[in-house]
Amino acid sequence: MARTKEFNEDKALDKAIEIFWHKGYNGTSAQDLVTHLGLSRSSLYDTFGDKQKLFAKALKKYHEENYIKIKEILEASVNIKETLSVIFKLAIVESLEDRITKGCFMVNSSVELAMHDEEIAKIVTMNSQLMEEVFTNAVKKGQEAGHISKKLEAKVLARFIFNNYSGIRVLARTGERNKQVYDDIVKAVFSVL
Amino acid sequence: MARTKEFNEDKALDKAIEIFWHKGYNGTSAQDLVTHLGLSRSSLYDTFGDKQKLFAKALKKYHEENYIKIKEILEASVNIKETLSVIFKLAIVESLEDRITKGCFMVNSSVELAMHDEEIAKIVTMNSQLMEEVFTNAVKKGQEAGHISKKLEAKVLARFIFNNYSGIRVLARTGERNKQVYDDIVKAVFSVL
DNA sequence: TTTATTCAGGAACGATTGTTCCGTTTTATT
DNA sequence: AATAAAACGGAACAATCGTTCCTGAATAAA
Numbered sequence: 001m002a003r004t005k006e007f008n009e010d011k012a013l014d015k016a017i018e019i020f021w022h023k024g025y026n027g028t029s030a031q032d033l034v035t036h037l038g039l040s041r042s043s044l045y046d047t048f049g050d051k052q053k054l055f056a057k058a059l060k061k062y063h064e065e066n067y068i069k070i071k072e073i074l075e076a077s078v079n080i081k082e083t084l085s086v087i088f089k090l091a092i093v094e095s096l097e098d099r100i101t102k103g104c105f106m107v108n109s110s111v112e113l114a115m116h117d118e119e120i121a122k123i124v125t126m127n128s129q130l131m132e133e134v135f136t137n138a139v140k141k142g143q144e145a146g147h148i149s150k151k152l153e154a155k156v157l158a159r160f161i162f163n164n165y166s167g168i169r170v171l172a173r174t175g176e177r178n179k180q181v182y183d184d185i186v187k188a189v190f191s192v193l
Numbered sequence: 194m195a196r197t198k199e200f201n202e203d204k205a206l207d208k209a210i211e212i213f214w215h216k217g218y219n220g221t222s223a224q225d226l227v228t229h230l231g232l233s234r235s236s237l238y239d240t241f242g243d244k245q246k247l248f249a250k251a252l253k254k255y256h257e258e259n260y261i262k263i264k265e266i267l268e269a270s271v272n273i274k275e276t277l278s279v280i281f282k283l284a285i286v287e288s289l290e291d292r293i294t295k296g297c298f299m300v301n302s303s304v305e306l307a308m309h310d311e312e313i314a315k316i317v318t319m320n321s322q323l324m325e326e327v328f329t330n331a332v333k334k335g336q337e338a339g340h341i342s343k344k345l346e347a348k349v350l351a352r353f354i355f356n357n358y359s360g361i362r363v364l365a366r367t368g369e370r371n372k373q374v375y376d377d378i379v380k381a382v383f384s385v386l
Numbered sequence: 387t388t389t390a391t392t393c394a395g396g397a398a399c400g401a402t403t404g405t406t407c408c409g410t411t412t413t414a415t416t
Numbered sequence: 417a418a419t420a421a422a423a424c425g426g427a428a429c430a431a432t433c434g435t436t437c438c439t440g441a442a443t444a445a446a
Contacts, residue, residue: 023309024219024305026217026219026220027219027305027309029432029433029434030433030434030435031432031433031434039394040393040394040395040396041394041395041396041434041435041436042393042394042395042396042436042437042438043392043393043394043395045434045435045436046392046393050434050435051434051435100308101308102308103304107304107363108304108305110363110366110367111296111300111301111304111305111363111366112217112220112301112304112305114366114367114368115293115294115295115366115367115368116216116220121367121368124367125367125368128367128369151384152380152381152384153377155377156377156380156381157381159374159377159378159381160377160378160381160382163357163360163361163364163378164356164357164360165360166359166360166363166364167356167357167358167359167360167363168356170300170303170304170359170360170363171356171359173303173304173307173308174303174307174308174314174317174318174321175307175308175314175318176321181352184346184348184349184352184353185352185353185356187345187349188345188349188350188352188353188385189353191344191345191385192381192384192385197412197413197414197422197423198422198423200423222402222403222404223402223403223404223405224402224403224404232423232424233423233424233425233426234404234405234406234425234426235406235407235408235423235424235425235426236423236424236425238404238405238406239422239423239424240423243404243405244404244405
């Protein structure tokens, strides 16, 4: 009985991820959203509720997509150490190529909002836990296969890897464009594995 | 010929660091500043210019104090490895004790503003360079004294250490309160040194 | 064709934003 | 005591904030 939506909600959400990722939550105005998503104020609020809800939904989508991607890559991997190296290299290439250095949407959101917004804090915590889990399982597999040193526990290494991944994303956000800096960090990280 | 200031500019700046650190730049309103610094709008603007200038001045002060502190500790150290361990432990204790988890003002500001504000970007870059320099010199000294492995170059290790320091500060900002997570990261980091 | 629903556009909302200005008070110097 | 400079509190500014509401157009089902 009703008119059909003229926009794709999923694509609109991707646009929301883009603009929030670039400008942050507080830095993105309602007008920015209208302009960037390309839909009217009324449609925007009818569809997503309000700015906070839209942000939470965008962050959740970002988390799901990234988490699944890394999970699948690691679970399909036969040589975890090499796969981890690929994951880091991808993050570095992304950091160096991006004209507008956006860093990592999850890291940015943690820093800006985790302590002021409970719902965002939940998403961040869930992401951290799942990432730790995925990395831990991967490291275990790598240790069993003899590709990764057993000197340190899998969970210890997983947390260590994730910490350096976060650090690199912060570095990217600051606009660091010297590849050598990233390579040095990865080199040191892999000397542990 | 003029009236004397009723407030201490330096102490007001410390208050500004506090509120900006806690709420971020965009999250802190002019009213927040008036309330927290305890001085009138007119005094605030007469003394510091505007919000952006006040923020930059606060961040610069934060940088100078922290940089000098770490520099002095490391230069006075006889066992660099132990001193680095102390520095990390202090950061962890600070993270776990702080009721309102503020993370690191420099990291927070990098993520929120570095790519949108050139002056802030300059401060962040300067801080990174100086910290890298201090850490590099320290590692060199540690390597010469035989306390730190020479397997990797001093600069590589310095960047690696700084990256993990940043990562830990992000973790703190997310509100992580499990000490084991921090300890695991430090354990892995020190296995390289 | 009618009806019900939801779309898009934009005007308008009150609240809050960062900032300025004014009138008064204070005080060090002359 | 007179003067000049600056700090003070608070009113007021225009602009922008996130959000709501109203209008008419569009369209799928009855």
